[in-house]
Every structure is written in C-alpha cells, then in structure tokens.
Amino acid sequence: MTYYSIAGLNIESFLLPSCFSPFEIPAAGQTHCTIIKDSDGFSNHSAPRKSFPYDSFIITALEDNSWLYSSPENYLQVSLLVSPDYSQIRVHFPPGDIHDHQDWQLSNLLRVALECLLIRHGRLSLHSACVALDGHAIAFTGHSTVGKSTRAGKWVDH
Numbered sequence: 547m548t549y550y551s552i553a554g555l556n557i558e559s560f561l562l563p564s565c566f567s568p569f570e571i572p573a574a575g576q577t578h579c580t581i582i583k584d585s586d587g588f589s590n591h592s593a594p595r596k597s598f599p600y601d602s603f604i605i606t607a608l609e610d611n612s613w614l615y616s617s618p619e620n621y622l623q624v625s626l627l628v629s630p631d632y633s634q635i636r637v638h639f640p641p642g643d644i645h646d647h648q649d650w651q652l653s654n655l656l657r658v659a660l661e662c663l664l665i666r667h668g669r670l671s672l673h674s675a676c677v678a679l680d681g682h683a684i685a686f687t688g689h690s691t692v693g694k695s696t697r698a699g700k701w702v703d704h
Contacts, residue, residue: 549573553669563653584636615655624651632663677701
C-alpha cells in the first residue's frame, strides 16, 4: 500500500494515477480513506436510486447510500464504488496493465470522489495555483489554460 496526504486527510491506496505522486507520504497515523482494487466488478451493488451526469461520467446514488462512479458507456471499463461515508473506494478495471486512457479516466473519477471526501471533512478544493507571501497564501483560480501557474511563477520570480 502507498500513503498520500491531501489537505490533511490521509489516504491509503493500492494504486493512484501518477498525477497524485506529489501527495505521497510515508505511512501515516489515522487513515481517512482506503482505496482498494476490486477485480470482481460491482455486479452485487445495491439498486440505483438516481443518476447524475457529471462531466464525462455518471455518478449514481445507490439504495444503500453508496455511490457508483462510471463512464456513461463504461467503454474503458473503469468504475468506482464509494462507501456512504467515503471511507472506502473500491476501484474496478479490467485485468492486465492500465492503459493511458484508463489512467486518465481513473484520475477523473478519483478526483471527484476525493473532492467529495474533502467536503465531508470541511475542506474546500480549488482549481488554482498558489504562492505563499508573508505567512499568507495567495491563490490564482480559473479554468484550465488561463495562466494560473504562469502568474504564480511571475510572483515567485519577483
């Protein structure tokens, strides 16, 4: 298992996509979330209550209050089954090596599930670049490719 810390929450995982590597830490104390591989699939999950389209996938609320995150057509065969309190995330993908497109889908599914975990613990997730100045943080927020990192880099340079 590998351990990660995101916004002060400790996550234990068999695998996270490479984009999460900056958050890797030595084994930590309390684990807030465990991510495990489930090679059997989720055929035994409870019945769906309601589905919500989100970005390029669907989040389905299940009758037992757990959540199923999947692709609309699940053509990449990557999905997550998340416990009601977000303390466990089961990841399913086909046997064999993970291909780049599956890694991309897994990154997107986990990003949203982990953002929900952060919210449950009173944390806020921002798409931003940030610099420290005199003990304070200055965050540059915005959509992808608008120049947040460039602007933050200019602040650091001056």
